[in-house]
Amino acid sequence: MLIVAFEGWNDAGDAATGALRAIRRSLDLVEIAAVDPELYFDYQFTRPTVTTAPDGTRSLEWPGAVLYGPTGATPEPGEPQLTGPGADAAHLLVGQEPARTWKGFAAELVDAALAADVDGVLFLGAMLADAPHTRPLTVFASSENPEVRSSFGLERSEYEGPVGILSVLAAAAEQAGLPTLTLWASVPHYVHQSPSPKAVLALLSKIEELTGWSIPRGDLEREAEDWVANVDALAEEDEDMAAYIEQLERHRDAVDSPEASGDAIAEEFEQYLRRRGDGPVEPWQRPGS
Numbered sequence: 209m210l211i212v213a214f215e216g217w218n219d220a221g222d223a224a225t226g227a228l229r230a231i232r233r234s235l236d237l238v239e240i241a242a243v244d245p246e247l248y249f250d251y252q253f254t255r256p257t258v259t260t261a262p263d264g265t266r267s268l269e270w271p272g273a274v275l276y277g278p279t280g281a282t283p284e285p286g287e288p289q290l291t292g293p294g295a296d297a298a299h300l301l302v303g304q305e306p307a308r309t310w311k312g313f314a315a316e317l318v319d320a321a322l323a324a325d326v327d328g329v330l331f332l333g334a335m336l337a338d339a340p341h342t343r344p345l346t347v348f349a350s351s352e353n354p355e356v357r358s359s360f361g362l363e364r365s366e367y368e369g370p371v372g373i374l375s376v377l378a379a380a381a382e383q384a385g386l387p388t389l390t391l392w393a394s395v396p397h398y399v400h401q402s403p404s405p406k407a408v409l410a411l412l413s414k415i416e417e418l419t420g421w422s423i424p425r426g427d428l429e430r431e432a433e434d435w436v437a438n439v440d441a442l443a444e445e446d447e448d449m450a451a452y453i454e455q456l457e458r459h460r461d462a463v464d465s466p467e468a469s470g471d472a473i474a475e476e477f478e479q480y481l482r483r484r485g486d487g488p489v490e491p492w493q494r495p496g497s
Contacts, residue, residue: 221404273303292421
């Protein structure tokens, strides 16, 4: 399986790329393909960055997209490793959303995935949402593949509107015969300025549920607790923010209550889509479980 995450429009709170980094730390991977950034990126929009190595050497890092695959080496004893069905053959794709030539970009990456014998793709995204940070952060699942929807009990999306590079890649993968599934984590929009380790954990838990994997968490659980505590502290100093969070909590608790019908939950989610005015809105209509 190939797991994909992109920085930028698809990555609120750095949750999608954060989940991919957590997975990458627990796998022994090597770069097997990369795009030429000259073909796809506008450097005035996505600028290269300069970094300094421990020995003082400075180098430029260019925007792009990189496909990683397993080295086949035996893991070092004692190192936390991702385990589960097919984990030793997992591939990862990470990058920045390109500025141009999206069709060519998607075709190149799908060709690289096929050459690496990938037979399924899991896309990770994160969106700003009316979600209280004090409650479990929801992860929505969607797929354009009938067999995937049947296997996981998903409904087909009826969304029409703007999309990001994840949707373009998913369409290209499906056209090439690769089944796809997309996960979107909800990130509280009132704390969008900083990374959200709680959303990272929500994505990792959903991946484990779908794949049967066990993914090492490292310091993520402690970081998530600290993140919640920091937002709590901000709310204590801002009455309007505290009142708004309380309103979101009541709303979420009503939707999650045993008395809430499936139609009520679906209606609530559709209302949420209609009132969104910022951040990525991706193709789904109702949340998957």
